[in-house]
Amino acid sequence: MKLIRHLTPSGPAYAALLPQGQAQPLAGDPFTPEGLRPDGAPTAHGSLLSPVLPANIFGIGLNYRRHAEEMGRTLPQFPMIFIKTTNALSHPGAPIVLPRSTNASHEVDYEGELAVVIGRTAKNVTRERALDHVFGYTVANDVSARDWQFKWGGGQFCQGKGFDTFCPLGPVLVTADELPDPGQLAIRSIVNGELRQESNTSDLIFDIPALIAFLSASRTLLPGTVILTGTPSGVGAGFTPPRFLQPGDHVTIEIEGIGTLFNPVVAEQL
Secondary structure, three states: OEEEEEEEOOEEEEEEEOOOOOEEEEEEOOOOOOOEEEOOOOEOOOOEEOOOOOOOEEEEEOOEHHHHHHOOOOOOOOOEEEEOOHHHEEOOOOOEEEOOOOOOOOOEEOOEEEEEEEOOOEOOOOHHHHHHHEEEEEEEEOOEEHHHHHHOOOOOOHHHHOOOOOEEEEEEEEEHHHOOOOOOOEEEEEEOOEEEEEEEHHHEOOOHHHHHHHHOOOOOEOOOOEEEOOOOOOOHHHOOOOOOOOOOOEEEEEEOOOEEEEEEEEEOOO
């Protein structure tokens, strides 16, 4: 099933996206035992929202082999984890806003990523049972201010990764039964019509079962937790000279079996 969250006359709501493009209204909560249920006749969908309101957002750095090579880094022994704050959440079609206040950044980068959505509480999960805890998958852009990430952030990533609009998700959430092998999905990022990233999740250093097992070790992953699984080679910082985002740009992330996430880029208005 392809789930969306969209604006309706009564507010945000879940719906199933039908093959004809209509929305089947759904009631309930996808992260409860009762789940979602049909609630009315199909209709045209409203403006798309992020398909999930994350309980937490975990990011994984340096998790594609070719990306590690382009950044001149050795392969990590363990997954490199950072937290992306929930205020960074943004929607399909909504602008990525370049920070221009006292936290101004002129090195904002795109990172196309497969996002995993946890469906039920996970703690000390084995690799073999990890995918049992996945509700579904969506497309993410782990927008990153490289100057704050690498120069001014004191050695941690939270500042560079956590500005408003720095985590677009969408356009749909594909339930896990429709993507039984998330380790074989083509992924592409396109900036202003130019292909920048082209890879496959088979290039992941730590695959999705490994990430869930590692993150859930002595840590509770709540339903609705989003895991950004890392980005492939082709980020703006990997070019010589670097090619960072500018006002007027637009970024498209495509993942096989899920869909296309599009966001324009604007400067913050002070």
